[in-house]
Amino acid sequence: MAESMERTLIAALSEYVARSAAEPLPPSVRRATKVALLHNLTVGLAATGMPLPGVQPDRALPWAASPTTPTDLAFATSLRMGARAQHDEHPPSVSHLGSAVTPACLAIAPRNVDGGRLLAAIATGYQIGGVLGTELLSGMRSRGLRSTGIVGPIAAASAVAVVLGFDEASSANAIALATNRAAGLTEVWLAGTDEWRLQTAAAARDGLESALWAEAGTRGALTVLEGRSGLLNALGAAPITARSLARALRGESVIEQVLLKAHPVCAINQAAVEVAIRLREGEPGLQDDDIQRVVVRLADEDAAYPGIAVEHAPTSWPQAMMDARQGVAVALAEGRVDVNALHPGSAAVQRLRGRIEVVGGMPTTGGHGAEVTIELRNGRRLRDATSKVDVDPDRQAQLASELLPRAGIVPDVAERLPALVDGLDEPGGVARLIDALGDVPPWGTLCSA
Numbered sequence: 044m045a046e047s048m049e050r051t052l053i054a055a056l057s058e059y060v061a062r063s064a065a066e067p068l069p070p071s072v073r074r075a076t077k078v079a080l081l082h083n084l085t086v087g088l089a090a091t092g093m094p095l096p097g098v099q100p101d102r103a104l105p106w107a108a109s110p111t112t113p114t115d116l117a118f119a120t121s122l123r124m125g126a127r128a129q130h131d132e133h134p135p136s137v138s139h140l141g142s143a144v145t146p147a148c149l150a151i152a153p154r155n156v157d158g159g160r161l162l163a164a165i166a167t168g169y170q171i172g173g174v175l176g177t178e179l180l181s182g183m184r185s186r187g188l189r190s191t192g193i194v195g196p197i198a199a200a201s202a203v204a205v206v207l208g209f210d211e212a213s214s215a216n217a218i219a220l221a222t223n224r225a226a227g228l229t230e231v232w233l234a235g236t237d238e239w240r241l242q243t244a245a246a247a248r249d250g251l252e253s254a255l256w257a258e259a260g261t262r263g264a265l266t267v268l269e270g271r272s273g274l275l276n277a278l279g280a281a282p283i284t285a286r287s288l289a290r291a292l293r294g295e296s297v298i299e300q301v302l303l304k305a306h307p308v309c310a311i312n313q314a315a316v317e318v319a320i321r322l323r324e325g326e327p328g329l330q331d332d333d334i335q336r337v338v339v340r341l342a343d344e345d346a347a348y349p350g351i352a353v354e355h356a357p358t359s360w361p362q363a364m365m366d367a368r369q370g371v372a373v374a375l376a377e378g379r380v381d382v383n384a385l386h387p388g389s390a391a392v393q394r395l396r397g398r399i400e401v402v403g404g405m406p407t408t409g410g411h412g413a414e415v416t417i418e419l420r421n422g423r424r425l426r427d428a429t430s431k432v433d434v435d436p437d438r439q440a441q442l443a444s445e446l447l448p449r450a451g452i453v454p455d456v457a458e459r460l461p462a463l464v465d466g467l468d469e470p471g472g473v474a475r476l477i478d479a480l481g482d483v484p485p486w487g488t489l490c491s492a
Contacts, residue, residue: 052268055285056171056201057214059292063167064205067159073468075299076162079131079169081439081464082303083124083141088456088483089446090126093382096237097122107244110485114252117150117199119485121247125240127382128364131301132310133169134411134431136176136190137348140301143195143246144168144202149489151251152206154477156490158468164205166298171218172198173297174288182278187349192227192242193274199250200257207258217254219263222274224249232350235362302410303434305442306380308370311345313432314413315367319374322417322425331376331391333419336398339367340414340428343403352401356393360386371415372396436461452483 068076097107106115107122124130124142131141148164176183176194183190200221204214227242257263267273269283306316319337323329346352350365357363363386364370372395373380373388388396405412410431417425434442440461447457456479463476473490481487 050285051265052283052285052288053215053219053263053265054211055289055292056175056197056218057204057211059171059289060167060201060204060209060214060218061211063163063170064160064208068163068166069296072166072296072298073162075296075301076166076169077464077467078434078436078439079141079298079301079303080145080162080165080467081436081443081461082434083130083145084460084464085439085443085446086127086129086304087120087124087142088452088480088486089129089450090123091450091452091483093123093126095122095126096240110488113150114248114255116485116488117146117251118244118248120149120489121146122240122244125243127307128309129304129307130243131303133173133176133297133301134310134409135300136173136180136194137310138172138176138190138194138198139243140169140172140191140195140198140297142243143191143199143250144172146244146247147199147251147254148202148206150247151203151255152473152490154474154490156206156473158472161206161473162468164202166296167205168198168202169298169301170292170296171201173300174291174294178283178288178291179275179278179280182275182280184344186278187229188278189227189229189231189239189242191246193225195243195246196221196224196250196253199247200253201250203251203254204257207254209254209258213257215265216261216263217257219265219267220256220261221250221253222267223263224253225274229349231361232348232365233353235357235359237361239361300409302431303439305432305434305438306370307364307382307385308380309351309365311341311348311351311411312365312367312370314411314429315339315341315415316370316374316380317432318413318415318427318429319371320378320380322415322427323375323378326425329375331395333421334375334395334398334417335420336418337371337375337395337400338416339371339399339401340405340416341367341401341403342405342407342412344407345405345411346401346403356396357386362386363388367401368396368399371399375417456480456483
């Protein structure tokens with residue numbers, strides 16, 4: 044590395060990219076990467092036909108509806124991965140890394156790319172985005188910034204650097220350029236508007252585009268993170284040394300920490316919804332009129348997150364997806380949370396929501412834990428809690444079989460998808476996966492660079 048890069052945070056990140064490209068993934072990380080990839084492909088494909096910004100027939104935008112370039116393809120597939128609010132999340136950084144990293148990699152990789160290299164690239168993007176996002180989280184939260192929009196482009200650029208085989212200098216430039224794409228505000232959750240879908244899609248596109256600019260020789264400021272006018276200063280974040288960052292990157296695997304959403308609600312609400320469904324199943328015949336009061340206990344920082352504990356009823360689907368009261372009300376009224384049931388919600392849901400209270404005080408966990416207490420009118424009390432929601436490969440396969448046929452994806456693809464992803468690192472594995480998606484636009488044009 045050049046002398047000017049030796050003590051920068053960008054140097055630590057680009058060195059990690061180079062090392063990740065050269066070393067095989069540990070077996071547990073490889074497994075976790077496949078499960079995360081399967082999850083994000085499943086929920087992205089399940090969004091086929093959903094009304095999304097920029098894809099309506101009468102007002103379609105080409106980069107969202109019919110992409111023809113790799114950067115547009117990254118945007119379009121990421122838009123769909125996040126459409127159901129069911130893409131994965133890394134709780135320590137509150138970042139949706141999969142829908143930023145994976146679309147960027149799949150949009151630029153050639154069909155004959157080695158599947159092991161592709162998995163390593165995805166895991167690298169998660170690691171860099173998750174570690175950096177965790178370091179910067181308090182500064183982002185205090186300024187109303189959304190973590191995915193800030194670290195997502197950096198994570199995507201880092202992953203693409205592995206796919207394209209960049210040296211450290213090119214990786215450093217890609218990451219530096221991507222840092223300048225940091226954007227995204229959490230006011231969207233309070234307003235209930237559409238930016239949240241665009242923020243993640245832009246992160247995927249901007250990360251890929253930054254890598255392509257770097258490949259073409261464009262230089263980025265190598266002190267863009269810790270410099271006097273860099274990102275850390277803009278966030279008011281505590282200083283980070285290159286040594287401590289490098290140590291964190293070598294630490295616990297981020298992709299093994301991610302939360303795979305079993306339900307189409309905010310990651311913070313996953314555990315509360317899961318527990319509510321469990322309590323309802325354990326009380327056969329439970330009706331909304333039987334319930335007098337419900338208390339949902341979350342970690343303090345989760346309860347305070349924008350949109351989670353607002354008093355007023357949601358006025359849009361994005362608000363309903365963020366609203367812990369609404370999610371729990373649907374779970375208790377219907378025994379499951381379907382995308383279309385969230386807003387405006389049935390009469391029973393609307394009645395239940397008014398009896399639900401969201402409070403803090405739950406111990407902080409690595410997976411947005413929750414405790415739900417139901418007070419019945421007959422004086423009985425039901426209570427249950429969980430530290431996280433687990434989505435293992437079996438549950439993931441079940442999600443695919445349930446969601447994809449409803450979206451018009453032929454059952455054969457739903458049945459084969461888990462095995463296709465599992466065999467990604469076998470010879471020809473990437474091409475087989477893409478061929479299976481060939482009839483589902485725009486997914487069939489992935490890995491065609």
